[in-house]
Amino acid sequence: MTIPEACQLVLEAAAMGNGGEIFVFDMGEPIKIFSLATNMIILSGLRYPEDIDIKITGLRPGEKIYEELLADGENTKKTYHDKIMIAKSRHVDISNVEKQINKLTAINSLTQPLEIVSSIKQLIPEYISNNSTYEVLDIKK
Numbered sequence: 001m002t003i004p005e006a007c008q009l010v011l012e013a014a015a016m017g018n019g020g021e022i023f024v025f026d027m028g029e030p031i032k033i034f035s036l037a038t039n040m041i042i043l044s045g046l047r048y049p050e051d052i053d054i055k056i057t058g059l060r061p062g063e064k065i066y067e068e069l070l071a072d073g074e075n076t077k078k079t080y081h082d083k084i085m086i087a088k089s090r091h092v093d094i095s096n097v098e099k100q101i102n103k104l105t106a107i108n109s110l111t112q113p114l115e116i117v118s119s120i121k122q123l124i125p126e127y128i129s130n131n132s133t134y135e136v137l138d139i140k141k
Contacts, residue, residue: 001027013084022087024076030066062132097123 006025013023034054041048048054059065076085100123107116117134121127129135 001025009081009083012081016079016081016084022089024085024087026083026085059131062129064130 006027009025013025017023034056037054038048041052046052076087078085100119104116104119104123107119114134114137117129118137121129121134121137125139128138
């Protein structure tokens with residue numbers, strides 16, 4: 001998706017919004033970073049791999065292969081624009097969330113990172129810690 005296309009979708013969603021909606025855009029097919037990099041090299045007037053080579057190193061801890069548009073348990077409903085959907089998210093108990101946030105803000109600097117991430121994952125249960133030391137906290141399906 002180009003920048004002008006993205007801007008147009010944002011403006012269109014802003015015009016159709018009533019307040020409080022979460023808009024999800026259909027951004028088209030994903031593009032591989034490798035393809036983007038080779039295109040950038042060619043557009044710069046150079047040749048791949050003769051002039052500039054690309055070294056693939058793999059994922060670093062915490063990196064993900066892809067981004068999910070919506071978390072588990074959520075879906076979307078259509079709008080009059082075929083590339084703009086409205087997210088229908090799960091119900092959230094505000095008082096419970098407030099208690100969990102207050103518990104997080106009360107954590108002191110001596111608390112272990114694993115314990116902190118565990119508390120955060122209670123707030124956001126659908127977050128999966130792929131490729132990190134916190135994978136032990138993930139609920140396996």
